[in-house]
Amino acid sequence: MLKNIAAVLLDNVHPFELGVVCEVFGIDRQADGLPGYDFALVAAESASVRAVPGFTISTPYGLDRLAQADLIAIPVGDDFHTRDFPPALLAALREAVGRGTRVLSVCVGAFVLGAAGLLDGRRCTTHWRYADALAERYPQARVEPGVLYVDEDPVFTSAGTSAGIDACLHLVRKLQGSEVANGIARRMVVPPHRDGGQAQYIERPVPEYQEGGVREVLAWMAQHLDQELSVEQLSARAYMSPRTFARRFRMETGTTPYRWLLAQRVLSAQRLLENTGETLEVVAARTGFANAAALRHQFVRSLNTTPNAYRRAFRGSSG
Structure with a gap:
């Protein structure tokens, strides 16, 4: 309450x-x-x-x-x-x-x-x-x-x-x-969600890039949460080496690509659980988790509650 x-x-x-x-x-x-x-x-x-x-x-x-x-x-x-x-x-x-x-x-x-x-x-x-x-x-x-x-x-x-x-x-x-x-x-007019584990401050400004870059890749990642995304794939979209991309990603976001992606997937799963009656298997598939068990594991780890309990709290049904 x-x-x-x-x-x-x-x-x-x-x-x-x-x-x-x-x-x-x-x-x-x-x-x-x-x-x-x-x-x-x-x-x-x-x-x-x-x-x-x-x-x-x-x-x-x-x-x-x-x-x-x-x-x-x-x-x-x-x-x-x-x-x-x-x-x-x-x-x-x-x-x-x-x-x-x-x-x-x-x-x-x-x-x-x-x-x-x-x-x-x-x-x-x-x-x-x-x-x-x-x-x-x-x-x-x-x-x-x-x-x-x-x-x-x-x-x-x-x-x-x-x-x-x-x-x-x-x-x-x-x-x-x-x-x-x-x-x-x-x-x-603020971002609706930042993971609590992100860094409090960034050591130095991130330079702008002519094409690609971390900001563009962030937007692309958010639209493709249901896909397998590797640092190699993401760095190629940013026109960087994997090592450079990982370093610059952390400089700009305060976290790693994996942690950022995982937080966004959990957040997307929350929205689906609140607003749809999809099964846990479907929610897992739409948000990039291998199966319902993987979704449940990360949900409990991130939010200290199960997907079904979360859905009951917001929709009044077991789903």
């Missing part, structure tokens, strides 16, 4: 990252056929919260509002990697997760979840600049530096600003389906 969302405000909150959460969940898009959310800003300290760079945000909601939330979002603040947090907030977060509420952090908002003990024994991430500090401060957390976001349901952590968008849309996709996530992404 994803209906009631609360964003927690602490002093020195960054308005851009707060805006990410507000944009995904706080805008009424019901006229576009998308679900509405009961969204609230919650002050963790005083009703008037200082925001960087020097204005204040006022809200009538205090920590008691968290008791109603299906999702609690923690946007980044200026000194979150060094400061202490209100004990009442940390207790409220622990209680919320204990009753099944999901929590999501943007950037160093992960330090709040760490202080509440919610990262202990869990995979997590934060902005690459603060990954070492997060691991040092919370040694029981399994910090994965460099990735965009980590889904350790009910705890979701993400890196910098754009990765916060990715994590929010991933959560929407997981709970409400690809059509809802894609609809929100279209309104925001």
Whole structure:
């Protein structure tokens, strides 16, 4: 269920990252056929919260509002990697997760979840600049530096600003389906899906090419998910050697051709499971998996659920 969302405000909150959460969940898009959310800003300290760079945000909601939330979002603040947090907030977060509420952090908002003990024994991430500090401060957390976001349901952590968008849309996709996530992404004019395991940043710009190139091959791959695609075949389309293509693919996308292709195939399978009554064998064939067993294996590995369970959640039938 994803209906009631609360964003927690602490002093020195960054308005851009707060805006990410507000944009995904706080805008009424019901006229576009998308679900509405009961969204609230919650002050963790005083009703008037200082925001960087020097204005204040006022809200009538205090920590008691968290008791109603299906999702609690923690946007980044200026000194979150060094400061202490209100004990009442940390207790409220622990209680919320204990009753099944999901929590999501943007950037160093992960330090709040760490202080509440919610990262202990869990995979997590934060902005690459603060990954070492997060691991040092919370040694029981399994910090994965460099990735965009980590889904350790009910705890979701993400890196910098754009990765916060990715994590929010991933959560929407997981709970409400690809059509809802894609609809929100279209309104925001952002990519509807990036795999959480992609790199947070690219070392250097990728040069433009006269013909072919990685960007053209990406579009072609997306149209041919049902085919066997090798690096040799893809590199030939890009007019590169396999080694050069693999290197430049990672530079541009932050991941390998295999991982990118696998993520797109799972994503395509999600859409088919949501919107058609095709059998698992047909879905597998249309999305490039050898058979239903291979589809099921990758689905569980990527989404921690089976294709049939996923279809039941979104279509109310076993398929």
